[in-house]
Amino acid sequence: xxxxxxxxxxxxxxxxxxxxxxxxxxxxxxxxxxxxxxxxxxxxxxxxxxxxxxxxxxxxxxxxxxxxxxxxxxxxxxxxxxxxxxxxxxxxxxxxxxxxxxxxxxxxxxxxxxxxxxxxxxxxxxxxxxxxxxxxx
Numbered sequence: 598x599x600x601x602x603x604x605x606x607x608x609x610x611x612x613x614x615x616x617x618x619x620x621x622x623x624x625x626x627x628x629x630x631x632x633x634x635x636x637x638x639x640x641x642x643x644x645x646x647x648x649x650x651x652x653x654x655x656x657x658x659x660x661x662x663x664x665x666x667x668x669x670x671x672x673x674x675x676x677x678x679x680x681x682x683x684x685x686x687x688x689x690x691x692x693x694x695x696x697x698x699x700x701x702x703x704x705x706x707x708x709x710x711x712x713x714x715x716x717x718x719x720x721x722x723x724x725x726x727x728x729x730x731x732x733x734x
Contacts, residue, residue: 599662599664599678599726600616600617600618600619600662601614601615601616601617601662601663601664602617603626604616604617604624604625604626604638604640605626605629605636605638605647607631608664608665610665611632611667612664612665612666612667612675613631613636613665613666614662614663614664614665614666615636615638615640615645615647615662615663615666616638616640616645616647616657616660616661616662616663617640617641617645617660617662618640618641618642618645618659618660618661618662618679618680619642620640620641620642620660621641621642622641623639623640623641623643623644624639624640624641625637625638625639625640626638634649634650635649635650635651636648636649637651640660641660642659642660643658643659643660644656644657644658644659644660645657645660645661645662645663647663647666652688653688653714654668654687654688655685655686655687655688656685656686656687657677657679657683657684657685657686658683658684659679659680659681659683660679661677661678661679661683661685661721662677662678662679663675663676663677664676664677664678664726670690670733671732671733672730672731672732672733673687673689673729673730673731674728674729674730674731675729676726676727676728676729677719677721677726677727677729678721678725678726678727679719679721679722680721680722681721681722682718682719682720682721682722683718683719683721684716684717684718685716685717685718685719685729686714686715686716687714687715687731688713688714688715689709689713689714689715689731689733690709690713690733691709691710691711691712691713692708692709692710692711692713693708693709693713693733693734694706694707694708694709694733694734695707695708695709695715695731695732695733695734696731696732696734697715697717697729697730697731698728698729698730698731698732699717699719699727699728699729700727700728701728704717706734715731
């Protein structure tokens with residue numbers, strides 16, 4: 598399994614990768630600059646959380662590693678891996694319907710709450726990396 602040893606990094610394609618679920622103790626990195634935004638990551642075995650400019654972006658319980666996260670107004674995509682199944686919450690547009698695809702499988706439509714949070718489960722483990730794509734309907 599691969600983790601992001603430096604906690605957060607910019608990939609060659611302009612996306613970001615973050616999270617290290619192998620850590621026994623909580624670690625964090627603040628003030629990481631990427632495309633004009635400031636990111637903060639907190640990660641360890643129990644949780645991985647990402648904020649952009651002080652606002653929530655991603656959280657998983659237990660901790661995960663996220664690769665190639667890209668987001669615009671209508672789409673969020675990333676690959677995620679972890680040692681066991683995870684509950685993932687992401688920030689999208691408030692009170693809006695999205696379609697979630699996990700490894701290319703359409704899991705259906707989900708409507709965000711008034712705060713814009715969208716939650717779903719991902720079956721992880723066995724060193725598998727799972728592709729996630731969230732599209733605005």
